[in-house]
Amino acid sequence: MDKFLVDDQKALKELYSDCLQAMKKSYSPYSKTAVGACIWTKDGKKIYGANIENASYGLTVCAERTAMFSAHLDGVKKEDQIVLGIAADFTGYAYPCGACRQVMAELLPFSCPVVMFDPKGNYKIINVGEIMPGIFTKDDLKNL
Numbered sequence: 489m490d491k492f493l494v495d496d497q498k499a500l501k502e503l504y505s506d507c508l509q510a511m512k513k514s515y516s517p518y519s520k521t522a523v524g525a526c527i528w529t530k531d532g533k534k535i536y537g538a539n540i541e542n543a544s545y546g547l548t549v550c551a552e553r554t555a556m557f558s559a560h561l562d563g564v565k566k567e568d569q570i571v572l573g574i575a576a577d578f579t580g581y582a583y584p585c586g587a588c589r590q591v592m593a594e595l596l597p598f599s600c601p602v603v604m605f606d607p608k609g610n611y612k613i614i615n616v617g618e619i620m621p622g623i624f625t626k627d628d629l630k631n632l
């Protein structure tokens with residue numbers, strides 16, 4: 489699949505079920521909130537992420553970031569990532585935090601859709617390019 493089609497209901501259902509699978513890997517003894525993420529790649533790979541907490545609370549890493557870092561470590565190219573899905577056992581939609589949005593802008597293509605599910609499987613979709621207004625990127629750095 490070259491591109492994730494955001495109106496493909498079958499693909500959205502499958503992505504939701506992948507995110508639920510990922511949630512099972514959550515290590516969240518402190519918040520008792522499980523979050524799961526899944527990245528699909530052009531060549532059909534699925535990369536999973538879950539939130540990993542720590543007794544030193546601030547060291548917690550969100551599900552989205554563990555998935556994106558894992559994709560990077562697996563050698564998946566930025567342009568080969570076609571969708572990122574997120575699900576959580578929150579009551580509402582699994583909106584990514586600001587830190588994860590910043591990392592998305594770095595590691596995912598701007599055209600990549602981010603699908604945020606609620607616990608009933610309803611979803612909202614936003615592209616990485618629209619994920620945070622005025623986002624800081626490498627283009628803002630001085631050319632050294």
Ligand code: THU
Binds near residue numbers: 521538552
């Ligand atoms: N969490 C995520 O995994 N992703 C987000 O975008 C928001 C928050 C996790 C972090 C922590 O383990 C738990 O949810 C409660 O904040």
